[in-house]
Amino acid sequence: MATYTKLSSGSWRVQVRRKGRYISETFLRRDDARRWATETERQVDRGETPTKSRIARLKTFGELIELHIDDMCDVGKSPRRSKAAALAMLKRHLGKCNVAALDRERLIRFGRDRAAQGAGPMTLGIDIGFIKLVLSHAAAVHGLPVKVEPVDLARIALKRLGLVGKGFERDRRPTQNELDRLIAHFDLNPLQIAPVGRIIRFAIATAMRQEEICSARWSDLENRTRMLLIRDRKDPRNKKGNNQRIPLFAATGYDAWA
Structure with a gap:
C-alpha cells in the first residue's frame, strides 16, 4: 500500500510498504509519485528489487554508460585510458539509443558499421564485450530490467560473419x-x-x-x-x-x- 505525503516544500513523498519491503521516494508531482509507486508494487509482487526513481528514469544506453562510470569511480576503480576511450566511442555510436531498442539486429548493425570504419575482429570483440559489461552492470547492481542475451546473439552472428574473432597476427617488424x-x-x-x-x-x-x-x-x-x-x-x-x-x-x- 502506498502512502502519499505533501511536504512543506511542495514536493510529494511516497512510501511503499508491501510484503515486508519498504521504500520511499520524493517527487515534484503527485502523478509521478503515483506512477513510481504502482511500478514499485508490481516489482515487489514479481519478486524483483524495487528500483530507485533516479535509476528507473534512465532510458538510453549512454545514460547506462555514465551510470557504470559513476559507480566504478565511487569504489575507486575509474576506467583507465583504453576502457575510457572504448566507452566514449560506444557513447558516440549508441549513446542515444533507447535500451529497449538495443536488440540483436541493432547490435549487428553496429558491428557492421564499426568494421566498415576499419575496426578489426579483436577490436570489435572488445567493443561488444564492453556493451555487455554496461548492460550486465545495470542489471546486476541496480536491478534494471535490461537483457544481455541480445549481445550474446549478436556476438555469435558477428563471429559467423567474420567480423569478431582473434586479431590479425603481425607478420613483420618495421624496417x-x-x-x-x-x-x-x-x-x-x-x-x-x-x-x-x-x-x-x-x-x-x-x-x-x-x-x-x-x-x-x-x-x-x-x-x-x-x-x-x-x-x-x-x-x-x-x-x-x-x-x-x-x-x-x-x-x-x-x-x-x-
Whole structure:
C-alpha cells in the first residue's frame, strides 16, 4: 500500500510498504509519485528489487554508460585510458539509443558499421564485450530490467560473419628505413612539442607501452643500477599493483639510457 505525503516544500513523498519491503521516494508531482509507486508494487509482487526513481528514469544506453562510470569511480576503480576511450566511442555510436531498442539486429548493425570504419575482429570483440559489461552492470547492481542475451546473439552472428574473432597476427617488424623516416618526421617538425622521436627510440629499446612510458617518474629511475620501475604493467588478469623493474641498456640498436 502506498502512502502519499505533501511536504512543506511542495514536493510529494511516497512510501511503499508491501510484503515486508519498504521504500520511499520524493517527487515534484503527485502523478509521478503515483506512477513510481504502482511500478514499485508490481516489482515487489514479481519478486524483483524495487528500483530507485533516479535509476528507473534512465532510458538510453549512454545514460547506462555514465551510470557504470559513476559507480566504478565511487569504489575507486575509474576506467583507465583504453576502457575510457572504448566507452566514449560506444557513447558516440549508441549513446542515444533507447535500451529497449538495443536488440540483436541493432547490435549487428553496429558491428557492421564499426568494421566498415576499419575496426578489426579483436577490436570489435572488445567493443561488444564492453556493451555487455554496461548492460550486465545495470542489471546486476541496480536491478534494471535490461537483457544481455541480445549481445550474446549478436556476438555469435558477428563471429559467423567474420567480423569478431582473434586479431590479425603481425607478420613483420618495421624496417630500419621505416623507423628512420618515422623518427625524422617528428624530429624535423618545428611545431612538434612532445619528444616523439625519443619516445619511439625508447619504446623500441625497452618494449614498454605508451602508457607505461608516459607515466614513468624520475623517482622510478635508479641511476646506479640503471633500472626503471614500471608501474601497473599490463597483465591479462590484473595489472593494478603489477610493478616491475627493467634494466635500461642497448640491446635492440637503440640505447635506452641515452
